[in-house]
Amino acid sequence: MSETTKLNDSAKWIPTSSQTVGPYFRIGLQSLAHRMSELEAGPDAIEIRGKVFDSEGEPVPDAMVEFWGAAPTGAYSGVQPGANGFPAGFYRAPTGKDGEFSFSIGKPGPAPAGDGRIQAPHFLVLFFARGLLRNMLTRVYFEGEPANDLDPVLAVVPAERRHTLIARADKGTKIYNWNIVLQGKDETVFFDW
Helix, strand or coil: CCEEEECCCCCCEEEECCCCCCCCHHHHHHCCCCCCCHHHHCCCEEEEEEEEECCCCCECCCCEEEEEECCCCCCCCCCCECCCCCECCEEEEECCCCCEEEEEEECCCCEECCCCCEECCEEEEEEECCCCCCCEEEEEEECCCHHHHHCCCHHHCCHHHHHHHEEEECCCCCEEECCEECCCCCCCCCECC
């Protein structure tokens, strides 16, 4: 989408190009990537693995994905820093050359919604990439959670699209797989904010 610029009162309006973030987006955020130690992740940590794909099914190698979740007790840490200076329940992961990301973190617990209902365990996910003027917002839930059926946010997502918000567990492990698809078939559900 282009904007227009008027040169002066007597000139015509001429199209000008839009400006997006980049081309050094990933380089600028790389130093902000979270680096969690095994000790910090804890013995009950889960691993989340995934990839980010564009509208053509190609991997997005230079994005940043932030995960925000409640503690296992369901309480939010707010901005209280953990041992490494980042809030508990927070992780920032850059994507690699094949669009992949992977990290270990404590699994969030059920958290209260603003109206008193309980939300299923989930992470709020912020997605940043070059070409976006504003980050995108989504959520990731966990396969097999009984609370998923009662979650007030998941309930408003059309049934045929909910699978885009569910991380699938590898049998017998604490590894969850979840991809972000920016457009096209199986596009991840993104929320207005």
